[in-house]
Amino acid sequence: MTTSIRPAGLTLLFAVAALLAGLASVITGPRAVPAAGAASPSKCPITPNGYMDPNYTPNPPVRSQVGHGFVLSGVVRSGIDCKPLGHVRVEIWHAGPNGSYDMIHRATVITDAAGRFRLETDFPGSSFGQPHIHVRVAVSGFKTTATVFFPKPGTRTGTMDIVLEPEV
Secondary structure, eight states: OOOOOOHHHHHHHHHHHHHHHHHHHHOOSOOOOOOTTOOOSSOOOOOOOOOOOTTOOSSOOBOSBSSSSEEEEEEEEETTTOOBOOSOEEEEEEEOTTSOEEEEEEEEEEOOTTSEEEEEEOOOOOSSSSOOEEEEEOOTTBOOEEEEEOOOTTOSEEEEEEEEOBOO
16 A cells, blocks of 8 residues: 655645754854854855745834743844844744734844844744744845744743845
8 A cells, every 4th residue: 555645745844844954054042143243254154044934924013022031132144245234124923922823922123233133022832843933034135034043942042143145
């Protein structure tokens, strides 16, 4: 007896495998961020793109706090020269502590002049077995980036750089 996988299921399986392989190598939890304004001696690696969540809702309100207990911060950088990008909209959303997506846990934060962003929120709930936070950045001259951050259980902070790929 043979079983078959429907093409849509196979596509989803490959997409999830590729996502996990790419993100595991880049987003590993809290880490140090280079000093704002400092360029890396080598080219910054572009942030993996393509994890656009079906729970995305455009234009969440601009706010820096949507809960308490966990802070996600980082720097948005240019993939051309690694320089920070100031005054950029960073959209962030995640499942609430109960594992369901809601309008409470959505925000837009604006990077400061040194490209830094910060959001205080609740530790994300687990909507698919692992807590995660979605991040989307759209800047003129760069490809829109949608990615995800996986906080380690028990942590209260997480840090990530987002390096944008220039448009060709």
